[in-house]
Each structure stands twice: as C-alpha cells, then as structure tokens.
Amino acid sequence: KAGVTQTPRYLIKTRGQQVTLSCSPISGHRSVSWYQQTPGQGLQFLFEYFSETQRNKGNFPGRFSGRQFSNSRSEMNVSTLELGDSALYLCASSLEGGSQYFGPGTRLTVL
C-alpha cells in the first residue's frame, strides 16, 4: 500500500506571500492531521480533518488554514508568510482513531 504523499517537498517563499501544501493519505484513511516541526518548538499540531470536516485545531493564528476533499486529500494554506513560518510541515493519515502515519513532509523556507 502506498504511503502518505506530500507535495511539494521543498518550497522557498518570501515574506508576505502565501503557500498551499498538499497531502494525499494512505488509501482508505479518512483522517488527516497536519503538524509543524521546528528545531525550537518541536512537533506541534495544526489541525485534524475527517470526512471533509475540521475536527480539531491547534494554537496557530488564523493565517493557517486547511481543508479536506471528498477523496480525503487535504491541503493547508498559510497566508501572509512570516520568517517564523519556516519549518517542516508534516501530514499524517490514519483510520479513525488509529495510529497516525506521516508523509515525507514539505520543507518551507521563508526569506
């Protein structure tokens, strides 16, 4: 079974721009969660989607948003990028209530 895929793998943006990241879950997984990983803060939860509904949201500003499509694919968007948004953005998929499996991540650099 194919794993979680994320695109793009690397992204360089400048301050003030916006970015959209994409995640395709493992086939059959309907739950998708997003995390941000930085050296200082570690892995922090952004949001969780299940059946196109946001079920949970972490403590991030409204510039961070996401959505899930009917095929369970998910996107997250960050608007008005700041230098501090530079991070590895990880998507994880799971069966409902099950273990989460991570994709390879998108490395975002904001200049």
Place this chain on the structure above:
Amino acid sequence: QKEVEQNSGPLSVPEGAIASLNCTYSDRGSQSFFWYRQYSGKSPELIMFIYSNGDKEDGRFTAQLNKASQYVSLLIRDSQPSDSATYLCAVKESGNTGKLIFGQGTTLQVKP
C-alpha cells in the same frame, strides 16, 4: 497546557546494549501512546503504540506503560548503529480528537 516530557539526550549506548528511553505526560485522560523514530532529515516513522498498562513487545522493541505514574518507556534490545536517531514520544490528547502531543525527542547514539 498538556505536556509530554522527554530527556533530550544524547543517550549513548554501545552496540548490543539495551537502550532505555523515557517519557512522562500530564494528560491523565490520555489512552493512546506512541513512539516514533526520526532520522535526521526524514519524517517520523511509527515504531510502537501501546494502549494498556504493562509491556508490549515487537521484535527488539518493548514499550512499557504505567498510567498511574503517567509514564511511558521504550526499550531497544541489542541496539544497532542503525538505531541511532531521535525517538519521539507522542500522546493522543484525551477526548474525541486525533491530536498528538509530542515530546521534544531523545537523541540516541549507538556506538559500534
């Protein structure tokens, strides 16, 4: 603020030894606990999960859970240099949520 605490290390063990990694958590209602391994430059890889008090073994890995003490551990037997990585403890937040709360991770170095 729900927290997960790990010793950042590095924890250095010789090849063939047992590596013991520990984690404490603050959310008393948590029911699900996970260990992820993360190699430098890669994403976290799930290696163990545990839901019940006691031990769970999978190959060279044993996860131990003590809910009364709010303590989770991971033992790696016959450690190999390829086990050198950062090990992340994750706790699923209590309630109807898929949110994982991660510790900062423990860096393990296995010396040949």
